[in-house]
Amino acid sequence: MTPRSIVIILGTIFPLLTFAQERDSVIHSAYGQDSVSCMMEVSVYARRSEEIVPSQRLSGKRLESLSSFSVADAMRYFSGVQIKDYGGVGGLKTIDIRSMGTNHMGVFYDGIQLGNAQNGLVDLGRFSLDNVEEIALYNGQKAQIFQPARDYGTSGSVYIRTRRPRFEEGKNQNLRASLKGGSFDLINPSLTWEQRWSKRISSSLSADYTGASGKYRFRYRRVLPSGQVAWDTTAVRQNGDIRSFRVEASVFGNTPDGTWNAKAYYYDSERGIPGAIVNNVWKHSQRQWDRNFFAQGQWTKHVSDRYKFQVSGKYANDWMRYLNPDTTLMYQDNKFRQNELYLSTAHHVELLPGWQMNLAADYQYNTLDASLTNFVFPVRHTLLLALATQYEYRRLRLMASLLGTNVWDRTTKGITSDPVSRATSRWTPAVYVSYQPLKDCSDLSLRAFYKGIFRLPTFNDLYYTEVGNASLQPETTRQWNLGFIYSHDWYLGLFRHVELKADGYFNMVDNKIVAIPKGSGQYRWMMMNVGKVHIAGVEATAEAVMRWRRDWSLVLCLNYTYQSATDRTDPTDNDPYYGTYGGQIAYIPWHSGSVAGNLTWRNLGLNYSFIYVGERYHTSANIRENYEQPWYTHDLSATYRWQLPRLALTFAVECNNLFNQQYDVIHNYPMPGRNWKGSVKVEW
């Protein structure tokens, strides 16, 4: 199969299952030897799909070759992304794209957003890569128009796509079992069963268990300017244990004029919260339990060549318990339950050849219950309307969208506070343009976008007992981006594929919701709309695929990000040295980057990756007391695939943080040193 024919397949609109089957042959042949066509498949898909501005994505073999356990680990390889990692298998991992703040990220799981109306955070450390086929990152929004209104509603989005079943000729069943284990007493068995029931219906059932003590050694030391070691302490990270269980069932179907899928997901976990390591306190005892359930479905129908529609729906129920049994602190045993109901329809019309229009309407309902004193039990209704259009004229592609958001919150009366009802209504635009400057050459394209959007204050921001502030306004972001992509494929020679991408951007965050001390002692905070951040950045990516002597191949990928993310909150706090005005905001490095290489010889693969995060400060007063050292890790892994007549075995061994660097991503949260993982996978 040539890349060209894939383009054609992708060009025809969303025949999900047939598309998957067609892709299968490529991926399958790629799996053993032909990693190059796999690579091409990936890049081609990224460049020539319906999206005007391509995303960054990791999928298939590339994704497998990175030493990553969770989605969060894999996202370290994207440019413009900072991971907040509190360390260990069970530690919270959230991502911040282009420094706008973790709350501005939308995370979409198989096409539908994962919500958290309570605190707006999605812990990407909880999504194991076991059942994930592709992770894609979009700045602004997915630059295609046929999608639900909610997809227009974030400053940046991550799309996690789980594995779609694919069957070889004459096969109706795939079984896959794997076992991973290693440092931190990690054990992670998983099982997937895929079945084709008829030409039109197939299903997948996947389950996995993760258990780990989360124990690892860490070291803090102080070296005097004279070079003498003042103190040097090694300890074991405690209370970082986790036990989690995930089961996921999906059904995929296609009809002559459409596709549908439905999925149910359940996640159950208990974990320790390892906490900050401070003087005289080397372990903590806080615990957290989570139970997340959701069921969702999506149906796409092509009514005619000019009209198609999509219907999506979801119900989610999340339960969380937080326990602080530490007798040296305030005893807390709080339970939270969230419900979410979501419905969406999107209608796509081709008005004229090259000119399309999409109208989407979404409704969402959220509730939060908490076992907190004086809690107000908020309920939120959200109505979203998105009108988008896409226009193509010769080498120019244009997309514009307008999103209308209407939100109504209502609270039940607490003990001392009055019931609150508040409404927010806003219209926000986005414009995406891409242009091919060279005639008859699709290798080079320029792109630009502008997007204005906001995030709503979360239920915690608004209503959390004592801290919340019901008069909060949405936190807005505005993004401007200009960039180019160049890529070229060759069918002969050493280089088979080269891709260069660079983007420059400027973002403004206004009305940033910040916790402000409220006065009269005892750590009393209140959420206020006072923050302001300006972010100017550059991202560059270079990628090359090389092949030689028939069975050797090398894939190299380089990423670099520069960001100047300055605090513009308080113009009076402008001391050139210690003032926060103009200071780089917390935990954003000026320079960061990664290098990943994957060398393949027949069934043997060797992967190396290097991640670098430059110097940072942990607050926007950029003084030496707040300085955080750069950190960088080298990871190495090897895989071997053994193909037998009826089954295939894959063995992998990886060593992460090869040089045992001791570092903190978050101040006082030590990260693991050198650690190991081994895995075996059986497919039949």
Add this chain to the structure above:
Amino acid sequence: MWSSEEEEVGDTRTDSILGFYLLNEGNMGSNKCTMDFYDYTTGTYIRNIYGNANPSAVKELGDVGNDLRIYGNRMWAVINCSNKIEVMEARTARRVGQVNLANCRYIAFHEGYAYVTSYAGPVQINPDYEQKGMVVKIDTATLEKVDTCIVGFQPDRLDIANGKIFVANSGGYMFPNYENTVSVVDIGTFREEGRIPVAVNLHHLMADSDGQLWVSSRGDYYGNTSALFCITDPAGTPQVRRITTQAGTDLVAENMTLRGDSLYVIGTEFSYATMQNHTNYGIVNVRTRKVLTTNFITDGTDASIMEPYGIAVHPHTGEILIGDARTHVNPGTLFCFSPEGLLLWKVRTGDIPAHFAFLYER
């Protein structure tokens, strides 16, 4: 975090008060409790002295400083979230030892013993989880804990007068069922003898030279605002008076200090009614129990103070020191005012400048 910085800020002078230490609390979890020193003999402000004085102290001074006192030749720093009291030589800030005490809050001294409040008394399930606070008696010579006395829930500042220890119980973890009493502990038997009801969520407590107690309430953050109270004859037949301005307004008492007959009361409180902070820099005459002023800063500098948090008044000169905690996560500012309320100098501090101890020549 480790090395200190010097800055010239004031004039040089000769006095039996050589300087003062300032304990910066540091935000919780940051491990950024630091200590600064101002040297009156040279007019030099030295930030972050602990790491230099104690290079081998693992993870430095600790997490959230909550009180600082000099007693004899030693300085005692109560480090709340590091669950310890750091004992240092007063002249050098060199470490002598530490006393481990969970969730320790405030310290007072009496005849060779230190008395420290702690939120972390014994846990009882009764039928709900209950954990009363306590006062722990520590031998200042051996640094041994010699006795404990259970008081109310979440006890804060304490003071000693007329053979009694008076403890302000906050009940801060019991929201909305705050404590509202001062515990009276006999210093001889070291047992709680009684309670004086005052107001919800008590915080500061100071005894003046007449044996009156000055007690602040944080309020409950809803209907009851922060307020200041005076208890006359606390060991006999106590009488509680609410101290207000002539207009009947309460004083926000985030922190307070006593010099002579003057009680300096500073604080800021968020008002849901106006959605703004209400701030005062008050002076109360402890004899007349009258509020003399609600803003002793006379040159307008108060406009540039975000959150007055720490206060001390120079015992000899009457100069007023105010620590501005600002955003709590970034460096604070220390303001020094003349007794007339005119700004003399200001300097950058560590995070949340809060507690002062004057160092005397011996």
